[in-house]
Amino acid sequence: MINFLKYRVLYFVFSLLVILIGWYFVLGRGFVYSIDFVGGGLVEFLGNKDKTTQAEALIGRKYPDLDFQKTSAGFIVRGTNLNRSQGEKVRAQLFQQLKVKQARYEIVGPTISQGNIEKILTAAAIALLGILIYVAISFRDWRFGVAALTALVHDTLALIGVWAVLGSFWGVELDVLFVTAILTTMSFSVHDTIVIFDKIQEEEKQGTYRTLEERINWSLNLTMMRSLNNSLTVVIMLSSLIILGGESTRWFATSLLIGTLFGTYSSPFVATPLYYLLSKKGH
Amino acid sequence: MKNKLLFYLLLVLGCLWLAAPAITLKLPRDKKLVLKPKELNLNILGRKVEINNQYKLGLDLQGGSHLVFLVDTKKIPKNDIESAVEGARNIIEKRVNFFGVSEPSIYLLNDRGTYKISVDIPGNKNPKEAIKQIGKIAKLDFREYFTREVKQGTVSAQMPYFLPTKLGGQFLQRAALVFDQQGGKPQVSLSFNKEGRRLFAEITKRNVQKPLAIFLDGQLLTAPIVQQEIRDGQAVITGSFTVEEAKILVNSLNAGALPAPIRLLEQKTVEATLGQANIQKSIFAGLLGLVFVVVFMIVVYKKEGLIATISLLAYAILSLAIYKTLGIVLTISGIAGFLLSIGMAVDANILIYERIKEEKKLLHDEQRAVRSGFFRALGAIKSANLNTLLVCFVLFNPLNFAFLPSFGMVRGFALTLALGVLLGLFTGVFITKNILWKIYKI
Numbered sequence: 174m175i176n177f178l179k180y181r182v183l184y185f186v187f188s189l190l191v192i193l194i195g196w197y198f199v200l201g202r203g204f205v206y207s208i209d210f211v212g213g214g215l216v217e218f219l220g221n222k223d224k225t226t227q228a229e230a231l232i233g234r235k236y237p238d239l240d241f242q243k244t245s246a247g248f249i250v251r252g253t254n255l256n257r258s259q260g261e262k263v264r265a266q267l268f269q270q271l272k273v274k275q276a277r278y279e280i281v282g283p284t285i286s287q288g289n290i291e292k293i294l295t296a297a298a299i300a301l302l303g304i305l306i307y308v309a310i311s312f313r314d315w316r317f318g319v320a321a322l323t324a325l326v327h328d329t330l331a332l333i334g335v336w337a338v339l340g341s342f343w344g345v346e347l348d349v350l351f352v353t354a355i356l357t358t359m360s361f362s363v364h365d366t367i368v369i370f371d372k373i374q375e376e377e378k379q380g381t382y383r384t385l386e387e388r389i390n391w392s393l394n395l396t397m398m399r400s401l402n403n404s405l406t407v408v409i410m411l412s413s414l415i416i417l418g419g420e421s422t423r424w425f426a427t428s429l430l431i432g433t434l435f436g437t438y439s440s441p442f443v444a445t446p447l448y449y450l451l452s453k454k455g456h
Numbered sequence: 457m458k459n460k461l462l463f464y465l466l467l468v469l470g471c472l473w474l475a476a477p478a479i480t481l482k483l484p485r486d487k488k489l490v491l492k493p494k495e496l497n498l499n500i501l502g503r504k505v506e507i508n509n510q511y512k513l514g515l516d517l518q519g520g521s522h523l524v525f526l527v528d529t530k531k532i533p534k535n536d537i538e539s540a541v542e543g544a545r546n547i548i549e550k551r552v553n554f555f556g557v558s559e560p561s562i563y564l565l566n567d568r569g570t571y572k573i574s575v576d577i578p579g580n581k582n583p584k585e586a587i588k589q590i591g592k593i594a595k596l597d598f599r600e601y602f603t604r605e606v607k608q609g610t611v612s613a614q615m616p617y618f619l620p621t622k623l624g625g626q627f628l629q630r631a632a633l634v635f636d637q638q639g640g641k642p643q644v645s646l647s648f649n650k651e652g653r654r655l656f657a658e659i660t661k662r663n664v665q666k667p668l669a670i671f672l673d674g675q676l677l678t679a680p681i682v683q684q685e686i687r688d689g690q691a692v693i694t695g696s697f698t699v700e701e702a703k704i705l706v707n708s709l710n711a712g713a714l715p716a717p718i719r720l721l722e723q724k725t726v727e728a729t730l731g732q733a734n735i736q737k738s739i740f741a742g743l744l745g746l747v748f749v750v751v752f753m754i755v756v757y758k759k760e761g762l763i764a765t766i767s768l769l770a771y772a773i774l775s776l777a778i779y780k781t782l783g784i785v786l787t788i789s790g791i792a793g794f795l796l797s798i799g800m801a802v803d804a805n806i807l808i809y810e811r812i813k814e815e816k817k818l819l820h821d822e823q824r825a826v827r828s829g830f831f832r833a834l835g836a837i838k839s840a841n842l843n844t845l846l847v848c849f850v851l852f853n854p855l856n857f858a859f860l861p862s863f864g865m866v867r868g869f870a871l872t873l874a875l876g877v878l879l880g881l882f883t884g885v886f887i888t889k890n891i892l893w894k895i896y897k898i
Contacts, residue, residue, distance in 0.1 A: 276730040282721040300850045353866045360847035364840040371836040399810040406749050407799035413745035419734035422792050
């Protein structure tokens with residue numbers, strides 16, 4: 174039997190470090206928001222490498238306030254000030270000079286982007302509350318609820334932090350799909366935690382082990398293989414989507430992957446030690 | 457207990473047939489064997505029911521435009537807002553249908569007092585033209601005919617001119633295409649609302665035997681002669697129209713009656729080629745991922761891994777059949793949700809096998825170990841999956857709460873994930889159980 178609880182301070186320090194580094198970026202540099210949140214426009218073109226380089230030069234010269242981004246099959250021109258008339262101009266000019274065809278065209282007005290952030294926070298709060306009530310009721314113990322919720326908040330904070338780091342180094346956007354990934358991570362995180370807690374409660378009823386520490390350690394030993402194997406299957410699916418899937422799902426799959434990794438880690442190494450600390454004080 | 461394996465086998469085969477594309481085998485001597493027809497019709501209690509036999513693809517996969525218009529309700533009295541917005545929606549629908557688009561979907565969104573109309577036009581070739589057609593605000597008004605004498609030297613002539621009346625498009629209830637009862641010629645009928653009826657009666661009274669001009673966007677459209685005073689607010693414009701011209705006129709007149717001005721807020725256009733590339737890549741990635749998961753499961757769990765593979769295949773087939781028959785719109789994010797749920801569907805199997813392993817260590821009777829391991833795993837599976845469904849519910853926002861987000865992309869993801877969780881429970885639990893019971897002769 175591996176004594177997982179023994180190293181609990183190490184887990185807490187690691188978690189705190191990851192979150193602190195991430196949030197240093199969140200607060201210091203912020204995010205690269207997608208046009209769904211701040212308004213603006215985006216035009217995607219298909220074209221080979223040669224045309225992409227020419228287009229980059231052209232956009233840099235004529236439209237210095239627009240961003241240029243290469244993709245596997247062409248390039249994207251975007252900007253928070255890009256409106257319909259400018260979008261048309263860019264499209265017409267690039268088609269005329271380089272014969273590149275537009276593949277995607279998105280314009281979002283500032284009024285539609287307002288309130289989106291608010292709504293998302295509401296959705297997250299409702300999901301959080303629902304999960305807390307659900308766990309507390311199904312385990313008939315508030316300590317399980319608090320521990321599961323803390324692990325969930327941990328995963329969310331860590332994922333948001335990593336996204337700010339990715340954003341400031343690689344320009345990865347915070348878009349609607351990232352928000353979906355956060356909410357999915359929330360459900361995944363609790364999913365994993367519930368399996369461990371279920372085991373702990375069963376051990377408590379069976380009474381094979383005398384001390385709380387032994388019971389929890391034994392539960393962790395039993396569930397560790399399952400947690401790892403299960404995460405691995407999800408990781409396999411998501412990795413193949415990241416490596417082989419289309420451009421439009423790549424970062425979405427990446428965010429889900431990061432969320433899955435944190436979700437798997439937090440169940441045995443954040444939620445369970447926390448439950449141990451909460452229960453130890455009660456005794 | 458009777459083993460229901462045969463029933464599940466038939467169910468999966470039936471779903472495989474539903475999920476498959478149309479297949480026709482060519483037999484020798486010019487005979488054909490239709491394994492799967494192009495259209496599926498069922499005869500239920502004498503009524504023909506058509507079953508969806510085509511996967512529905514979202515705009516991001518098949519190409520198309522997603523447009524969101526803001527309805528400007530500032531100048532409309534509070535009590536009339538609902539009906540004005542609803543009217544605007546209907547008119548936009550008419551215009552889009554007139555544009556000849558197959559299966560457009562037009563929704564009215566109420567975002568805390570701000571009304572928006574979202575228009576999804578699949579596969580349109582020219583979004584610019586569509587936006588122009590939808591957003592066209594045609595101004596219709598009626599003008600009276602006068603003449604004045606113009607003298608130039610000794611020659612004098614009667615110059616016609618028109619003076620605007622108060623009667624305009626805002627009083628028009630409806631314009632419709634009708635046909636002349638005698639000659640069958642196309643005509644355009646107009647009906648006014650209460651206020652319009654009064655104005656129209658006044659104007660026609662003043663202008664009996666004189667032309668009354670109808671202007672659209674400042675252009676003279678037609679100037680029929682008023683035969684008598686019209687009190688019921690019903691008028692017919694006759695002229696030498698072709699059916700096509702009359703249709704356009706009806707459309708324009710109805711457009712003039714747009715109850716509230718609209719403004720384009722959001723446009724998302726995807727070309728079909730980009731969508732095709734996306735779908736191919738996603739399918740390839742999904743298949744390869746699936747192969748790796750299967751290999752992993754067989755290496756780690758051996759015999760049980762094979763059972764998991766079977767229930768996983770059943771899961772994939774059932775999902776596809778459900779997507780098709782229920783006509784669920786597949787988007788890129790929806791496919792991502794499906795692929796993620798494959799990973800999670802395996803979880804139920806892993807939980808069961810790990811549990812059985814545990815029980816085998818405690819109990820030496822294999823049958824008893826399998827049985828108790830299976831039932832003990834169920835509790836954790838149930839509560840863990842219920843929790844995922846809870847989050848899917850919030851993400852999908854089925855009751856259209858204004859305080860929750862309702863992005864199409866998020867919805868597609870939540871729907872396929874929720875379906876995946878439910879189906880994963882079904883295949884992971886029921887099918888796995890029956891195979892296990894068969895193998896261990898329980």
